[in-house]
Amino acid sequence: MTRPASAVASYLDHLLVERGTAENTLASYRRDLQRYLSHLDAAGVTDLADVTERHVGDFLVALRTGADGRAPLATASATRAVVAVRGLHRFALAEGLVAVDVAREVHPPSPPRRLPKALDVATVGRLLEARGGDADDAGGVRDRALLELLYSTGARISEAVGLDVDDVDATERSVRLAGKGGKQRLVPIGRPALAALDAYKVRARPALAARGRGTPALFLNARGARLSRQSAWASLRAAAERAGLAGEISPHTLRHSFATHLLDGGADLRVVQELLGHASVTTTQIYTQVTVDTLREVFAMAHPRARA
Secondary structure, three states, rough: OOHHHHHHHHHHHHHHHHOOOOOHHHHHHHHHHHHHHOOOOOOOOHHHHHHHHHHHHHHHHHHHHHHOOOOOOHHHHHHHHHHHHHHHHHHHHOOOOOOOOOOOOOOOOOOOOOOOOOOHHHHHHHHHHOOOOOOOOHHHHHHHHHHHHOOOOHHOOOOOOOOHHHHHHOOOEEEEEEHHHOOOEEEEEEEEHHHHHHHHHHHHHHHHHHOOOOOEOOEEEOOOOOOOOOHHHHHHHHHHHHOOOOOOOOOHHHHHHHHHHHHOOOOOHHHHHHHHOOHHHHHOOOOHHHHHHHHOOOOOHHOOOOOO
């Protein structure tokens, strides 16, 4: 017979002596496991071998809901507690204290998925008009083309700066993007973005290219080399400041706005998945939450019995 408290003491000693676990982490684990011992005691468990997967699962529920009479824990804290319990049972199995690791299939709670930030159409327009740099210099013309392309295609920033000149087909109004894992996709591009790219290639890129050693890259920096992701971010930040936009604006903001505006306009989720280059439609589905929130707000304001 192995008393749960004895197993916990041995496990904590193992973490301290053999694993060299930091004191702060050890203190957190000790608190978490004390709560676990109280949970087992309340369930009448006196032998660690009598613990079942349900006991561990109920403990996770208690952590999140406060069903054990204690304050509920946030996702990160509950995750740490479950990790501590899983470690305890894995240790007990390795030491021969139990025959089965009953906690192996109980997984820590997943962190909540944050809804992507999306700008409304008018705000995107302000951002595109307020590109960083002087609109008449090479950098300003380039930045306008870059931002237009990001919003028109939903490209990741790495995909945009990785473009070569030949990747844009003005006749077919399409752009060839190289996504994650080198997987390529062909996406359409709007006329305003094509016009901005044409202006850049005629008025700005030749001057920038003359300062370098020759590169097929579409977007060039002041030295005539391929524009970096960091420089592209700086261009967007400058445009956001000029537009007076509060909060953090990133290249992903334009990507999120691209997806949200398509869905708001009636685009099929599978089409948006292909345009974004998502391997799974599950990743794309997060954008539907944004549009549902918008629909809910409109319903609440417009329907005569929405608040009845």
